[in-house]
Amino acid sequence: MEFGPDDQIDYDGPVTPYRQLAEILRARIARGDWAPNRAIPSEARLVQEYGPARTTVRRAIKVLVEDGVLFVVPQRGTFVAKRSADNRPGEAGQES
Amino acid sequence: MEFGPDDQIDYDGPVTPYRQLAEILRARIARGDWAPNRAIPSEARLVQEYGPARTTVRRAIKVLVEDGVLFVVPQRGTFVAKRSADNRPGEAGQES
DNA sequence: CAACATTTGTACGTATGTATC
DNA sequence: AGATACATACGTACAAATGTT
Numbered sequence: 001m002e003f004g005p006d007d008q009i010d011y012d013g014p015v016t017p018y019r020q021l022a023e024i025l026r027a028r029i030a031r032g033d034w035a036p037n038r039a040i041p042s043e044a045r046l047v048q049e050y051g052p053a054r055t056t057v058r059r060a061i062k063v064l065v066e067d068g069v070l071f072v073v074p075q076r077g078t079f080v081a082k083r084s085a086d087n088r089p090g091e092a093g094q095e096s
Numbered sequence: 097m098e099f100g101p102d103d104q105i106d107y108d109g110p111v112t113p114y115r116q117l118a119e120i121l122r123a124r125i126a127r128g129d130w131a132p133n134r135a136i137p138s139e140a141r142l143v144q145e146y147g148p149a150r151t152t153v154r155r156a157i158k159v160l161v162e163d164g165v166l167f168v169v170p171q172r173g174t175f176v177a178k179r180s181a182d183n184r185p186g187e188a189g190q191e192s
Numbered sequence: 193c194a195a196c197a198t199t200t201g202t203a204c205g206t207a208t209g210t211a212t213c
Numbered sequence: 214a215g216a217t218a219c220a221t222a223c224g225t226a227c228a229a230a231t232g233t234t
Contacts, residue, residue: 013133014169016221042199053223058200074200075230138209149214154210171210171220 005031009050017052021060024050029069029084036084039077040070105146113148114155120146121156125165125176135173136166 003023011017025040034040041049046057061078064070069084103120105113121136130136137145142153157174160166168174 011222012135014135014167014172014175016172018221044199055224056222059221072200075198075232077199135209140209151214168210171208173209 003027005033009052018056018059018063021046021050021052021056022063025060025064026067026069029064029080034080036080036082039079042077105148114152114159117142117146117148117152117156118159121160122163122165125160130176132176132178135175138173 003020003026005024005028007020007024007027009017009020009024013020025046028034029040040046043054043057043061047054050057061070061072065072065078068081070078071081072078103116103123105116105120107113109116124130125136136142139150139153139157143150146153157166157168161168164177164179166174167177
């Protein structure tokens with residue numbers, strides 16, 4: 001079961017909402033919704049778009065940060081890593 | 097003697113309570129009370145509904161998990177498998 | 193400089209579920 | 214049966230840094 005960029009979060013399913021959101025964002029990044037070194041929507045914006053609590057958004061972002069897909073700049077935003085497409089859930093290789 | 101969705105547990109009969117509950121739940125799933133990928137009531141809820149100890153509920157769930165009818169997601173819930181209707185106990189079912 | 197908005201960081205409390213003892 | 218632990222999610226509030234007006 002793959003996640004698409006336009007999917008909504010299913011709160012009653014077996015997959016946790018933060019995992020779903022992570023895969024949704026991953027799909028949108030892979031599709032090129034936001035270019036490398038560009039900021040994705042703010043946490044507050046993602047809360048508005050997808051409905052979850054901010055805690056859930058942050059958890060989803062954390063997954064992608066650990067996968068090297070995103071990186072966070074405090075008080076600035078969350079950005080798409082340069083080689084975000086290469087990074088997959090398997091090996092978590094993040095550079096700092 | 098078949099079990100129906102509305103049956104109660106008979107604690108004085110020859111069939112163990114957990115077996116009865118398993119068949120009750122199986123009937124409810126077959127009847128479509130919960131769709132595939134949807135969660136069945138929580139263990140605590142089933143305790144309330146049918147009266148047994150939680151141990152009994154868990155044992156019943158275990159039977160259906162081994163039959164491929166249900167699957168458990170830790171910290172999330174117990175869900176109906178997609179092809180739950182196909183899976184039947186058969187005579188080769190394993191006991192534990 | 194001051195005031196404000198934006199964004200991430202952190203913390204607390206509540207609720208639900210399973211896991212374990 | 215009951216207690217405790219852990220994971221997840223929601224809501225709220227405030228702090229800190231940055232950017233804008």
